[in-house]
Amino acid sequence: MAAVEGTRSAEQWRRYLAEYSADVLRVAADDELGQVSDTQRASRWLGFDGASAAQLALLEQRLGTALPPSYRSFLAVSDGWLNISTFMWTLRTTGDVDWLRDADPDLRDILLDGATPAEESLADRALLVSGDGDAQYWLLDPGDVSPDGEWAAYIWASWYPGLGERHESFAALVDTERASFEQISGRAGRSVDPEGAADLVAAGRDLALRGDADAAADAFTRAANKGSGAGAYLAVMLNAFRAPATVHHEIRNNILAHPHVIEEVGLDQVRAEAVPLFLHRSSIGPYRKLFAGILTEEEMEAIDGFTPPLLPEPRDFREALDRGRQLLRNGLPDHAWAVLEAALPSWHSDSPHRVAPTVLLTDPELRNLITPERARTVVTMPRGTSAP
Known part of the structure; x- marks a missing residue:
């Protein structure tokens, strides 16, 4: 798997996601692909049509801020995604991406239970970009911005305490989860890359x-x-x-x-x-x-x-x-x-x-x-x- 650090252009995402889709469809068990349509299987693409410039502009207007580059270019290639990792089954689209406090207030309250002051602050400002998953949520932090405009990314899951590892960007989070998918698949005897x-x-x-x-x-x-x-x-x-x-x-x-x-x-x-x-x-x-x-x-x-x-x-x-x-x-x-x-x-x-x-x-x-x-x-x- 060739990872690109920091930002990622639309063309880079298109190549990356095409390879990733092919890997998932080749090695995943059928019961892990329940939401994948026949059209997606045939095209070997776990995504959808990309968001238009108007859709992206409308989302940024609704949020009141510009999106971080690697996430914005991702949406331009595919407005939503399926099976982005072993434990995350859907990503939100431009129509339902929102601040955590507005998207799911009950979830925000659950995440705040036992949170540190830093985690409480993040929960109040975080952007929720994930949909259905195995009791985990993908968050982007507009309060932690790199010089190239990327927002730090986290997974907040019910099965480990507090925030998970900090990632430099949405693209870096996807890279980490792709590597985890490859490891888990290999451990199950369904190797993505058996060579060597x-x-x-x-x-x-x-x-x-x-x-x-x-x-x-x-x-x-x-x-x-x-x-x-x-x-x-x-x-x-x-x-x-x-x-x-x-x-x-x-x-x-x-x-x-x-x-x-x-x-x-x-x-x-x-x-x-x-x-x-x-x-x-x-x-x-x-x-x-x-x-x-x-x-x-x-x-x-x-x-x-x-x-x-x-x-x-x-x-x-x-x-x-x-x-x-x-x-x-x-x-x-x-x-x-x-x-x-x-x-x-x-x-x-x-x-x-x-x-x-x-x-x-x-x-x-x-x-x-x-x-x-x-x-x-x-x-x-x-x-x-x-x-x-």
Whole structure:
């Protein structure tokens, strides 16, 4: 996606929106396009005819001010829009764009509840440019104007406190929401731009085995945003060591909720790693539907007795695991960790979907030995064939 900072001309909007429309229509699910007409689908244009000069002048006369350039040129290309982002389904037209205080006084009162003085001031002067959305509202601020005449833009949503991120202009807000759409679509396995995903996974794996966990996580995340199930899975598995206390949320949101991840990685590996990691931190109760096809009904009913399959480990590392367990049973946890730490450089896997010995976090005996500091050590120590 090529973004244009600050202002955006009508011609730039026309090219930009044509590309964006094509992306949305190509990857969005049908139930996400309920308001899109057959004509719009055929023309691959989620907008409408542009507002005339007379319509724009009438709007500015009604508001008592000139519109910011990037928003004015947008309306000149399309008077309204559908599916401008994942959570914003319609934008207002020149006929119903208005100050928030006049367009929806009840909404203004809701937004003022618990607002800071700065947010109260913004609510009194903001221009409401959005229509239907998922409990979010797009606001332009005439009290925060750039040298080129652009007004700062915000999203005010019910599902996070206060104002969202400040954007330099309406065009910058659309850019951010388009990037979010691409990320969300990729995470769902409907990539807008899949090119390069496999290379990112390969680079991430090499970085991970060299011990550069942070750079590896970034590569895997970028691959996941391009639709790679392997990238999504490996990002979570690295974060099992980088942020073990919250990894169950990532497993739920980024693995279990996305069948393409499970299909690409393989059910056995998900059962061996992701499932026990999740169950160690969370109850299965509210999430039974996510486990359908992963666990049997019998396993879900007797979840405390679930025994994950074992993944193959190198012989030397497997022997270190056995010695570590025995030392733990003998009451020597520091000795057990010393044995495991010494064996880490020899750990490797032939699977392209493994970059760390997650058995250290899934084994009922060994996982209590792995503090957050030790977990970080595991993934920052070079391992396997990429070790120097």
